[in-house]
Amino acid sequence: QVQLVESGGGLVQAGGSLRLSCAASGRTFSGYSMGWFRQAPGKEREFVAAISRGGGSATYYAGSVKGRYTISRDNAKNTVYLQMNSLKPEDTAVYYCAARPAVISSFEYEYGYWGQGTQVTVSS
Numbered sequence: 348q349v350q351l352v353e354s355g356g357g358l359v360q361a362g363g364s365l366r367l368s369c370a371a372s373g374r375t376f377s378g379y380s381m382g383w384f385r386q387a388p389g390k391e392r393e394f395v396a397a398i399s400r401g402g403g404s405a406t407y408y409a410g411s412v413k414g415r416y417t418i419s420r421d422n423a424k425n426t427v428y429l430q431m432n433s434l435k436p437e438d439t440a441v442y443y444c445a446a447r448p449a450v451i452s453s454f455e456y457e458y459g460y461w462g463q464g465t466q467v468t469v470s471s
Contacts, residue, residue, distance in 0.1 A: 349373045349460050351444045356465030359434055363469070367429040369444030369462055377401055380451045381420060381427040382458055385440035385467075392443065392455060396429060399451040407453050412438075434469045441466050 355367040369381070382397040396418040399405035403420045417430040427444060442465050445458035452458070 351462035353462045353465040356467045358468045364432045369427045371425045376425040377422040379446040382445045383429045384443045387440040394453045436471045
């Protein structure tokens with residue numbers, strides 16, 4: 348069982364940066380692959396980035412964020428991060444952190460643990 352709490356969202360101008368954090372409870376954080384998803388108003392939730400369990404040697408990114416976003420993890424702090432650079436108005440969404448006790452995945456339905464989300468708003 349793991350509980351997830353996101354933070355770091357806010358309002359930023361286009362071209363700016365934000366770093367989201369997701370703090371996880373529990374002592375087995377390193378055993379979970381972690382993912383970030385987002386949901387814009389009127390749209391379905393979509394995959395953003397994922398990182399493998401353990402040392403996080405493997406990462407996946409959605410094409411729309413590749414080269415601008417970086418996912419990372421600090422197992423000593425039970426935290427996964429999403430560094431977002433060169434933000435665009437279309438990045439505006441609620442961002443969710445998710446966890447699964449298995450190999451890395453970009454599929455929403457494969458994640459069983461979710462945070463409450465944090466709002467990111469990018470103004471033009």
